[in-house]
Amino acid sequence: MKTHLLLATALTAVLGTAPAFAQDRLLNVSYDVARELFEALNPAFAAHWQETTGRTVTIDQSHGGSSAQARAILEGLPADVVTFNQETDIDVLANGGLVDANWRDALPNGASPWYSLPAFLVREGNPKGIEDWDDLAREGVEPVFPNPKTSGNARYTYLAAYAYALGSNGGDQAAAQTFVGQILANVPVFDTGGRAATQTFAERGIGDVLVTFEAETAGIAESYADQGFVRVTPSSSLFAAFPVALVSENATRNGSTEVANAYLEWLYSPEAQQIAAEYHYRVNDADVAAAFADSLPAVNLQTVDEVFGGWANINAEHLAEGAILDQVFVNR
Amino acid sequence: MIAHAKPIRRKNVLPGLSLSLGTTLLYVALIVMLPVVALVLKGASIGPDRFWTIMTSPRTLAAFKITLIAASVATVINALYGLLMAWVLVRYEFPGKRILDALMDVPFALPTAVAGLSLTALFSANGWFGGLLDAMGIQVVYTLWGIIIAMTFTSIPFVVRTVQPVLEDLDPGLEQAAVTLGASPFTVFRRIILPAILPAWLAGATVSFARSLGEFGAVVFIAGNIPMKTEIASLLAFIRLAEYDYNGAAVIALALLVIALVLLVVSNLLQAWASRYREATR
Numbered sequence: 001m002k003t004h005l006l007l008a009t010a011l012t013a014v015l016g017t018a019p020a021f022a023q024d025r026l027l028n029v030s031y032d033v034a035r036e037l038f039e040a041l042n043p044a045f046a047a048h049w050q051e052t053t054g055r056t057v058t059i060d061q062s063h064g065g066s067s068a069q070a071r072a073i074l075e076g077l078p079a080d081v082v083t084f085n086q087e088t089d090i091d092v093l094a095n096g097g098l099v100d101a102n103w104r105d106a107l108p109n110g111a112s113p114w115y116s117l118p119a120f121l122v123r124e125g126n127p128k129g130i131e132d133w134d135d136l137a138r139e140g141v142e143p144v145f146p147n148p149k150t151s152g153n154a155r156y157t158y159l160a161a162y163a164y165a166l167g168s169n170g171g172d173q174a175a176a177q178t179f180v181g182q183i184l185a186n187v188p189v190f191d192t193g194g195r196a197a198t199q200t201f202a203e204r205g206i207g208d209v210l211v212t213f214e215a216e217t218a219g220i221a222e223s224y225a226d227q228g229f230v231r232v233t234p235s236s237s238l239f240a241a242f243p244v245a246l247v248s249e250n251a252t253r254n255g256s257t258e259v260a261n262a263y264l265e266w267l268y269s270p271e272a273q274q275i276a277a278e279y280h281y282r283v284n285d286a287d288v289a290a291a292f293a294d295s296l297p298a299v300n301l302q303t304v305d306e307v308f309g310g311w312a313n314i315n316a317e318h319l320a321e322g323a324i325l326d327q328v329f330v331n332r
Numbered sequence: 333m334i335a336h337a338k339p340i341r342r343k344n345v346l347p348g349l350s351l352s353l354g355t356t357l358l359y360v361a362l363i364v365m366l367p368v369v370a371l372v373l374k375g376a377s378i379g380p381d382r383f384w385t386i387m388t389s390p391r392t393l394a395a396f397k398i399t400l401i402a403a404s405v406a407t408v409i410n411a412l413y414g415l416l417m418a419w420v421l422v423r424y425e426f427p428g429k430r431i432l433d434a435l436m437d438v439p440f441a442l443p444t445a446v447a448g449l450s451l452t453a454l455f456s457a458n459g460w461f462g463g464l465l466d467a468m469g470i471q472v473v474y475t476l477w478g479i480i481i482a483m484t485f486t487s488i489p490f491v492v493r494t495v496q497p498v499l500e501d502l503d504p505g506l507e508q509a510a511v512t513l514g515a516s517p518f519t520v521f522r523r524i525i526l527p528a529i530l531p532a533w534l535a536g537a538t539v540s541f542a543r544s545l546g547e548f549g550a551v552v553f554i555a556g557n558i559p560m561k562t563e564i565a566s567l568l569a570f571i572r573l574a575e576y577d578y579n580g581a582a583v584i585a586l587a588l589l590v591i592a593l594v595l596l597v598v599s600n601l602l603q604a605w606a607s608r609y610r611e612a613t614r
Contacts, residue, residue, distance in 0.1 A: 065574065067573075067574040067575075067576070068573070068574060071573060071574075071576065092576060147557055147571070149571040149574060149575065150570065150571055150574045187558075188474060188556065189473075189474045189556040189557065189558070190556065190557040190558060191552075191553075191557065192552055192557065192567075192570070196553070199449075203453070204452065204453070204456040204457070204458060204459075204473075205456070205457060205458045206456065206457070206474075319575070320575075321572075321575060321577055321580065326391075329559055330390075330391055330559045330560055
């Protein structure tokens with residue numbers, strides 16, 4: 001009898017179905033460069049959760065390339081929530097039945113609590129006079145960004161350059177392909193992820209301009225203040241959503257649905273928006289956005305849906321094996 | 333009835349042949365064979381046509397060409413330098429010899445990604461070596477040379493550690509006898525030393541080559557990863573996974589596996605030859 005009771009207690013504790021004595025636990029699986037952002041957000045949420053429910057919560061973070069992370073979840077990484085930089089990677093989970101198919105509608109702004117855009121970081125004094133996407137295709141200019149095949153970040157760079165070319169040449173697809181082909185041909189090294197590309201640019205002194213999310217360029221400019229990097233916002237860029245979703249199947253099994261949902265909703269609170277803005281993301285909360293408006297220049301932002309008709313199209317026409325990206329990338 | 337005398341058995345340290353052999357076989361099956369079998373099954377399920385298409389696509393072929401060239405060059409460097417290193421460690425006494433001996437294991441112990449990062453820092457234009465080379469107009473990082481250097485670094489211990497014990501076993505008396513019979517140093521090396529160490533040397537080089545083929549962490553940092561130019565086979569497998577193209581990844585991985593298995597068989601045959609040779613000369 002006693003052993004049974006003990007066993008039952010141990011089981012419930014392990015399964016986390018009894019919040020009275022089991023601590024709330026969340027595994028947030030995220031992309032590579034969001035490490036610091038969530039390290040700042042998580043304690044704030046834990047405090048908020050303690051305040052509103054009286055319960056404590058431990059949030060574990062796992063960071064890596066967005067696609068690799070999605071694959072890990074498909075293969076059993078018990079993520080309760082995902083906070084990615086690519087809608088496609090959440091769609092993959094939705095196709096696998098781990099995330100609800102209508103995840104985009106579960107939360108405001110297409111389930112993206114904040115956004116950013118591909119932008120530039122150039123060397124001190126901007127010696128090559130890099131102002132816009134045209135300059136990246138110029139001979140003698142070396143842009144640095146990761147491999148669009150392995151990095152969501154670089155896929156946005158590719159798409160933003162493509163969208164810019166379409167916009168400036170009246171929608172000529174062939175000319176846009178030539179344009180992005182020229183940019184890719186100028187890249188001296190393709191790292192596998194955003195952070196490695198930052199290393200290449202900032203530590204090894206390779207290249208003239210680093211292309212990455214605006215939030216990241218601001219962070220790098222601060223971290224390497226002694227190098228005097230200059231942030232450059234191109235005239236137009238692509239709206240980069242940072243979608244979040246509940247991994248409902250795992251959360252149900254882990255008994256964490258309640259806290260996971262609360263976590264995702266809290267990301268839209270003024271407190272969380274303030275933290276995200278401090279990490280140079282553009283936020284949706286009007287008051288917070290207004291407070292940070294000075295440091296984030298106005299830019300003509302287009303969405304993936306407007307330019308490319310959604311991610312399904314992008315996957316089929318651009319990113320699939322042998323599609324446009326492969327053609328311009330391999331024949332660079 | 334006459335009680336049969338029990339056959340005399342040698343006492344073993346580990347209990348019973350069946351138990352210890354059974355455990356090791358089970359372990360090998362679970363840890364080594366199962367992943368290999370899973371990979372082969374995955375590859376087999378793709379179908380020969382698709383397999384052939386993936387394998388012969390220009391990008392896959394280019395990646396294998398680059399990988400094989402770099403691994404070959406790295407293996408030649410390691411074979412020569414590893415032999416020299418083993419020779420120095422076995423035949424000479426000098427201060428710091430034990431430290432040098434221990435240093436030989438660093439590439440085994442170091443995470444290869446760390447090795448890749450350090451090598452890239454060293455050989456990039458603002459690094460210690462890279463600065464000098466750059467002034468001479470030689471670029472190492474993000475070229476084939478970078479890949480070769482990374483592979484050389486991670487696989488050097490294989491040659492040293494296979495040649496070393498054979499050299500230690502080699503009786504210096506044979507060489508002295510040869511010298512007293514009027515053999516030149518080169519003849520001594522060619523007729524006495526080389527035949528004795530050749531199988532082990534080749535076996536070490538073979539394993540070093542196999543390891544270089546599969547090296548990933550160290551190489552991706554220094555290679556530049558440019559398709560058709562500096563993209564290695566294991567990175568292409570990684571890229572296919574990032575595209576959720578499991579078949580593409582499995583085909584490349586399977587090809588690497590087959591090459592590695594063939595090399596391992598060759599290496600084992602060479603080592604069997606080596607031990608027979610040693611028995612014969614004893």
